[in-house]
Structure formats: structure tokens, C-alpha cells
Amino acid sequence: xxxxxxxxxxxxxxxxxxxxxxxxxxxxxxxxxxxxxxxxxxxxxxxxxxxxxxxxxxxxxxxxxxxxxxxxxxxxxxxxxxxxxxxxxxxxxxxxxxxxxxxxxxxxxxxxxxxxxxxxxxxxxxxxxxxxxxxxxxxxxxxxxxxxxxxxxxxxxxxxxxxxxxxxxxxxxxxxxxxxxxxxxxxxxxxxxxxxxxxxxxxxxxxxxxxxxxxxxxxxxxxxxxxxxxxxxxxxxxxxxxxxxxxxxxxxxxxxxxxxxxxxxxxxxxxxxxxxxx
Amino acid sequence: xxxxxxxxxxxxxxxxxxxxxxxxxxxxxxxxxxxxxxxxxxxxxxxxxxxxxxxxxxxxxxxxxxxxxxxxxxxxxxxxxxxxxxxxxxxxxxxxxxxxxxxxxxxxxxxxxxxxxxxxxxxxxxxxxxxxxxxxxxxxxxxxxxxxxxxxxxxxxxxxxx
Numbered sequence: 054x055x056x057x058x059x060x061x062x063x064x065x066x067x068x069x070x071x072x073x074x075x076x077x078x079x080x081x082x083x084x085x086x087x088x089x090x091x092x093x094x095x096x097x098x099x100x101x102x103x104x105x106x107x108x109x110x111x112x113x114x115x116x117x118x119x120x121x122x123x124x125x126x127x128x129x130x131x132x133x134x135x136x137x138x139x140x141x142x143x144x145x146x147x148x149x150x151x152x153x154x155x156x157x158x159x160x161x162x163x164x165x166x167x168x169x170x171x172x173x174x175x176x177x178x179x180x181x182x183x184x185x186x187x188x189x190x191x192x193x194x195x196x197x198x199x200x201x202x203x204x205x206x207x208x209x210x211x212x213x214x215x216x217x218x219x220x221x222x223x224x225x226x227x228x229x230x231x232x233x234x235x236x237x238x239x240x241x242x243x244x245x246x247x248x249x250x251x252x253x254x255x256x257x258x259x260x261x262x263x264x265x266x267x268x269x270x271x272x273x274x275x276x277x278x279x280x281x282x283x284x285x286x287x288x289x290x291x292x293x294x295x296x297x298x299x300x301x302x303x304x305x306x307x308x309x310x311x312x313x314x315x316x317x318x319x320x321x322x323x324x325x326x327x328x329x330x331x
Numbered sequence: 332x333x334x335x336x337x338x339x340x341x342x343x344x345x346x347x348x349x350x351x352x353x354x355x356x357x358x359x360x361x362x363x364x365x366x367x368x369x370x371x372x373x374x375x376x377x378x379x380x381x382x383x384x385x386x387x388x389x390x391x392x393x394x395x396x397x398x399x400x401x402x403x404x405x406x407x408x409x410x411x412x413x414x415x416x417x418x419x420x421x422x423x424x425x426x427x428x429x430x431x432x433x434x435x436x437x438x439x440x441x442x443x444x445x446x447x448x449x450x451x452x453x454x455x456x457x458x459x460x461x462x463x464x465x466x467x468x469x470x471x472x473x474x475x476x477x478x479x480x481x482x483x484x485x486x487x488x489x490x491x492x493x
Contacts, residue, residue: 062380062417069387069409076391076402077452094395098346102396105350177350180366181397181404182458183357188396215398230398252458315357 092217099177099222103190106176134172137206141170141322144208145286171195171323173203176222183315184229184252187212191323192221202276202283202324209312210235210276210287211321223323228289228311229256236279237289242267248274248289248309255293258307265305268295274309284324288312334377338385345369345389349396362466363474366393366404367441370412371434371475375424379416386412400452407448411441425483431476438468 076090117126173195177188191197201214203225212227226233229250237258238245246261258274272292278285290311298306348365366389374382390408394401415437418424424433442464449457459465 062378062383062413065380066383066409066413069383070406073387073390073402073406073409076405077400077448080400080402091395091401094391098342098392098395101343101346102350102353105347106354109351109354176354177396178353178357178360179397180349180360180393181399182460183353183360184458185398186396224398226398232398253460 095217095222095224096219099188099219102177102188103222106174106190110174137172137320137322138170140206141204141208144204144288169325171197171325173197173223173321173323175318175321182252184227184250184254186215186227186230187225187318189214189223189225189321189323190221192219192223194220196325197223197323198325200282202287204287204322204324205313205318206320206322207312207317208288208322210283210289211313211318213282214323225321228313229253234280235283235289236277237274238277239268239292240273240275242269242272244268244307245277246307254310256290256309256311258292258309259304261305261307263297263303263305268292268305268307270294334381338373338381338388341369341373341385342388342392346392349393358460358463361460361463362470364393364467364471366390366408367411367438367467367471368474368478370408371415371437371471372478374412374416375419375430375433375475375479377416378420379413382412382416383409384412386410399449403445403448403452407441407445410444411437414440425479427476427480430479431472434475435468435472438471442468 171191173189173191175187176190179185179187189197189203197214197218199214199216199218203211203213205211210228212225212230212233214223215226217224227250228235228248229252231250231252233248233250235248236245237248244258244261244265244267246258248256249259250256261268270292274289274291276283276285276287276289290309293308293310295308296306298304345366345368348363348368349360352359352363352365370382370386370389373385377385386408387405389412390405391402393408394404397404415434419433422433424430446457
């Protein structure tokens with residue numbers, strides 16, 4: 054087969070390129086669901102990622118826990134864990150109060166939230182753009198599923214869980230991702246809109262009419278719960294600047310600075326039961 | 332079979348490096364593309380066919396850890412692996428500086444291709460992270476050529492010992 058022998062590598066390249074183009078083309082227009090193939094690859098390789106970060110963390114903790122302040126370290130970790138849950142409780146309490154609920158009702162809501170928070174460690178960031186996704190070390194075995202809100206240790210919204218969710222790993226879409234959308238309301242002037250990411254450090258508050266008054270730099274934005282994904286009252290970020298939207302004059306252009314920071318999301322809280330829609 | 336095993340181990344190695352880099356700081360992932368380093372290294376060593384297959388594998392694994400369109404990384408790295416392997420079998424890229432320059436050119440080509448394919452597929456402007464992403468080809472070339480330099484040194488030491 055001289056043709057095959059001479060053109061073998063070119064034919065292989067053509068075949069592989071066609072395979073990749075086929076993969077790309079079946080996703081356009083992009084659907085919400087990831088393909089079985091993509092999920093399979095994530096299932097196959099995410100445990101490697103988990104093992105690597107676990108091994109590195111294990112080596113680190115071997116030193117800090119065994120050689121260095123063995124007893125104090127354990128106690129400190131326990132206290133940190135308790136503080137983590139306390140912070141979440143306090144944040145929910147404050148946010149619920151802001152939503153004009155009676156204290157009794159707030160406590161009732163908090164009781165519902167207790168036991169529905171799963172702390173998780175971040176084991177990876179998006180390979181193409183860190184502002185898009187992160188990977189957590191908890192999965193379906195820990196009660197995590199798709200579309201669950203994820204907060205940092207201070208109760209600030211980080212994003213939501215998306216497919217693929219493997220047994221011990223979960224992918225999280227950050228609120229800074231450009232395909233992310235969170236229904237929010239401003240804390241003072243009650244401007245309602247949708248916070249959308251730009252795959253960068255800042256987000257945009259969209260669908261606020263140019264005729265709507267109010268809103269000022271520094272004003273806090275909270276989730277409304279209308280999207281049925283994020284519980285109402287979670288802190289999202291603050292308004293950074295307001296202006297005219299040149300591309301769409303009927304809306305205002307509002308730049309939002311998210312509260313969460315990459316250096317504080319080593320541990321996050323996954324809210325496994327949504328309390329939104331109020 | 333040995334080659335397939337090597338390709339699989341190389342992909343695992345890329346995931347390992349990617350995980351470590353992600354743990355150290357998300358911005359490190361913008362400048363360091365471990366998958367490209369692995370594809371370039373093995374393509375130069377093993378030729379275009381191996382490079383193309385490894386490029387597909389590494390690219391798709393990279394895509395699975397990203398929210399981008401699945402297959403864009405696969406396509407660009409397949410072409411990267413093929414061309415890096417194809418050209419390196421025809422010209423001498425062994426000297427350190429020539430090797431570095433060759434990898435830089437290949438990395439730049441990969442980035443251009445990735446930007447073009449992403450722009451066509453997603454129809455939107457890309458985030459260049461304030462120009463930080465432009466350092467990626469430089470870091471890839473530096474790491475790739477350093478790998479070859481280290482390998483050469485080990486081989487030279489081994490042959491002297493024998």
C-alpha cells in the first residue's frame with residue numbers, strides 16, 4: 054500500500070483533526086449538558102488531580118501536624134472548622150434579616166441550613182481561564198449534585214456546581230465566568246438585575262433599565278433566589294462603577310466587583326439544599 | 332503498546348503538573364501550559380504521528396478541566412504535536428538555543444491557532460489577562476528546552492559512567 058505508507062501520517066492527522074472538529078461541531082450551539090465523552094475524561098483524570106493535591110497536602114500536613122506543634126495544630130484545625138460554620142451561620146442570619154424576616158423565621162431558616170453545608174477543598178482551577186471554573190474534592194458520595202450554590206469561608210458567593218459531578222470531585226462554575234448569571238438585588242436602592250461574569254476579575258450587572266434611579270459605587274449586591282439555584286441573601290459583590298451602556302441604550306452599564314478572592318477559596322462551602330425562591 | 336503506555340503516562344504527568352500549578356496559584360495556569368510542554372517534548376522525540384495522538388489526548392484532557400468548548404484544545408494540540416514532530420524530524424533542533432527557539436515558534440503558532448479557533452467557535456473576544464497569557468509560549472519553550480538539556484546531561488553522564 055504505497056499511498057498509505059507515504060501518506061500515513063497525513064491521513065492520521067486528518068483523522069484526528071476531523072475527530073476534534075466533530076467534537077466541536079456537536080456542541081454548537083453550546084448546550085447546557087456536557088457530552089458523555091467529556092464527562093468520561095473528567096471522571097478518568099479528576100482522581101489523578103485529587104491524588105496529586107492530596108499527596109502534596111499530605112506531605113505538608115505531615116510536617117505541620119507531626120513535627121511541628123502536633124497537638125496545637127489539631128485543636129486549631131477543629132476551631133477553624135467551627136469558625137467556618139459559625140461564619141456561615143452569621144452570614145445567613147444577617148442576610149436573612151435584611152430580607153425583612155422576623156428573627157424567629159431567620160432561626161427557622163438557619164435550622165434548615167444546618168447540616169446542608171458541605172465544606173470542600175479546591176483542588177484545581179480551569180485549565181484555560183482560572184476565572185471560569187474550579188474543581189472541588191467532594192462529589193456525589195458527599196451529597197453534592199448539580200446546581201448547588203458554593204460560598205467562600207466568609208459566606209460570599211463563589212459560584213454553583215455544574216456537571217460533571219464525579220464520585221469525589223465536582224466542577225464549580227464561578228460567578229466570574231461569562232456564561233454565569235446570578236439574579237441579584239442591591240442592598241440599598243433595590244436595583245434588580247443579573248450579575249454576569251466576563252471571565253475576568255470583574256462582573257457586570259445587566260438588565261437594569263437606564264430609567265431606573267439609584268445605585269452607587271460600593272453598594273452591596275445580594276442574591277434574590279429567583280433563579281432557584283442560589284439561596285436568597287447571599288453576598289455577591291459590590292458596585293464598582295455605573296455608566297451608560299453604549300451598545301444597548303435602554304440599560305445601564307454597571308461594573309461589579311465580586312467579593313470572593315482566589316486566595317480565600319482554598320476551602321469553600323457547598324449548600325446542598327437551596328433555600329431560594331422566596 | 333509501549334508507546335501507548337508512554338503517551339498515557341505523559342498525559343498523567345501533564346495532569347500532575349497542571350494540578351500542582353493550579354494549587355500554587357490560579358494565575359500560574361495562565362502562563363504555564365503543562366500539556367503543551369508534554370506534547371512538544373514527546374513530539375520532538377517521537378515524531379509527528381506520536382505527537383498528533385498525544386496532542387489529541389492531552390488537548391482533550393485539558394478541555395475536560397475547562398468550561399471552554401470541548402475539542403478546541405484537542406484540535407490545536409493535535410496540530411501542534413504533528414507539526415512539532417514533523418519539522419523536528421527534518422531539521423536539527425538538538426542545540427539548546429535552537430531547541431528553545433523552535434519550541435517558542437511552535438508555542439506561538441499553537442497560541443495563534445487557539446485564539447483563532449476559540450474566536451471562531453465562541454464568537455467573542457478572549458481574555459488575555461492583561462497580556463499575561465503572552466508569556467505562555469515563552470515559559471513553554473523554556474521548560475521544554477530545559478527538559479531536553481536535562482535529558483542530554485543525564486545521558487552524557489550515563490555514557491561516561493558506562
